[in-house]
Amino acid sequence: xxxxxxxxxxxxxxxxxxxxxxxxxxxxxxxxxxxxxxxxxxxxxxxxxxxxxxxxxxxxxxxxxxxxxxxxxxxxxxxxxxxxxxxxxxxxxxxxxxxxxxxxxxxxxxxxxxxxx
Amino acid sequence: xxxxxxxxxxxxxxxxxxxxxxxxxxxxxxxxxxxxxxxxxxxxxxxxxxxxxxxxxxxxxxxxxxxxxxxxxxxxxxxxxxxxxxxxxxxxxxxxxxxxxxxxxxx
Numbered sequence: 001x002x003x004x005x006x007x008x009x010x011x012x013x014x015x016x017x018x019x020x021x022x023x024x025x026x027x028x029x030x031x032x033x034x035x036x037x038x039x040x041x042x043x044x045x046x047x048x049x050x051x052x053x054x055x056x057x058x059x060x061x062x063x064x065x066x067x068x069x070x071x072x073x074x075x076x077x078x079x080x081x082x083x084x085x086x087x088x089x090x091x092x093x094x095x096x097x098x099x100x101x102x103x104x105x106x107x108x109x110x111x112x113x114x115x116x117x
Numbered sequence: 118x119x120x121x122x123x124x125x126x127x128x129x130x131x132x133x134x135x136x137x138x139x140x141x142x143x144x145x146x147x148x149x150x151x152x153x154x155x156x157x158x159x160x161x162x163x164x165x166x167x168x169x170x171x172x173x174x175x176x177x178x179x180x181x182x183x184x185x186x187x188x189x190x191x192x193x194x195x196x197x198x199x200x201x202x203x204x205x206x207x208x209x210x211x212x213x214x215x216x217x218x219x220x221x222x223x224x
Contacts, residue, residue, distance in 0.1 A: 104206070
């Protein structure tokens with residue numbers, strides 16, 4: 001069974017940093033592209049960032065460019081999102097989602113990030 | 118950036134009725150359009166990808182159609198478990214974008 005489990009969310013002050021993790025199981029993680037998607041409270045879905053299976057291709061939303069960094073460790077079946085210079089508007093549930101072969105077929109349960117003073 | 122506009126914002130229907138959800142793109146996304154269902158407190162679930170391919174385990178009452186800029190998700194006969202919010206998403210070009218969602222509520 002495919003599982004994606006996020007962790008690392010929490011309360012952080014504006015300007016602070018947080019590192020999210022997503023541990024995968026039940027599939028060959030190293031062969032899959034991966035994504036982060038977020039959802040602010042009561043709002044719709046927003047794609048955040050994408051990384052290819054071998055980390056050779058990375059794409060990010062303009063809203064997080066220069067502040068968030070996606071990375072992965074295929075040996076540990078793990079996906080990461082380093083979030084720096086956090087703003088109030090980054091408050092959201094952050095989901096990791098598979099990117100291939102069927103994009104966004106598998107999702108984690110999400111981890112809540114709250115940016116507030 | 119490709120903007121996806123979903124309509125209507127809310128659809129009020131009864132179980133057993135047919136639901137037709139629309140997604141319009143600001144420019145062509147070819148066939149790279151997907152649909153997701155989300156229930157309160159849950160992660161989104163992929164229903165349809167590449168316009169018309171049902172994801173694993175998705176009932177046949179869900180079907181997708183369209184091309185270019187105009188797409189439709191049809192639920193042929195609403196089951197009580199189908200009342201939820203539905204999002205379309207394009208992966209034709211970066212950045213990937215989602216529509217604003219259509220809420221299907223019980224009439």
